Amino acid sequence: MKPIANIYLRSFLLTLFACSFYTSAGQLIDSSHVSIRQDQPDEVYVKFRALSGSRKLIRIESSLQNNTAVLNYIFKDCSSAAFEWYFDTIVDLDQLNPGSGYNVLVTSYLDTNTVDMNCFMRATYEYVDSVYYPASAIFIGQPEKLVAQNLFTVYPNPVRSYFKLEGISPNTPKVKDVFLYGSRGELIRSWLVPGKTVYETEGIAPGIYTVRVQLYDDSSHILRLMISE
Structure with a gap:
């Protein structure tokens, strides 16, 4: 059973995304838990990568509880090419609460969805897709570093x-x-x-x-x- 705060936050973020991007073809295809050290940042920046290699930065305004955010992503399905963005399994979180003057250490990021990259629609929740653990504090304004393509x-x-x-x-x-x-x-x-x-x-x-x-x-x-x- 999820805590009431997390359920409320989940609904809030889903509503926020729905107002920004939702169409009749929109679907929730992923939910991610992001744990952080700093208390109650009010903004979370999430980065997406398109099939073409271009990127898009989405800002989510939220009131985080217990240093944990539940992020919900909504995308169009493959019946329309008007919004061709998919969820990149690595999320940049280097701009949590920008302008506050303190550094942010992301202690864990967990993507619990296996996404079908051939069709922008909801996929099944079966396996852990990726885990991202920065080794040290991330300074606000630091140039981004994406996880490199697997060599191994x-x-x-x-x-x-x-x-x-x-x-x-x-x-x-x-x-x-x-x-x-x-x-x-x-x-x-x-x-x-x-x-x-x-x-x-x-x-x-x-x-x-x-x-x-x-x-x-x-x-x-x-x-x-x-x-x-």
Whole structure:
């Protein structure tokens, strides 16, 4: 059961988006939880990326409770090409409450929807799509950094006791840290050993997890991993 505050906020944001973008073809295709350190920022900036590679920045005004926001996204379906924007699984949150003068640390971002990129319509809530954890405080006005396109795959997948990263080449920046997150965005395990090639998963319960690979060029790469019995 969701807290009353979250249910109210969810309805409020849905109404706000509906007033801004809704048409008869509009649908809610994603809900995301964004946890932050700073108390009650009044604005959240969410970035979308179009199929063409262009971007769109949406401002949501909200009254956040308990440092948590529930963000709802509304899009047209594939019957109309008038609003061809889809939800990018990585969300920039570097402008929370701009102008307030303090820094904001985004402690977790969890996308709980698997989006069908071929059709702008609601997809099923089955697996965790991505988790984004900035390593340190994000300064307001800092140039944006999007998570880079994945260079890696995990092998084997599913795994039982360990996995390796494939796709590393002499031209690839070296791996700095690797993090494993659970379905609720919680940190399960981290490997903070530069140059490590084998990542042990013994003792971790079976399920679907998200791997974040941090490189020395400050880019992050998000992968999905299944741990079997």
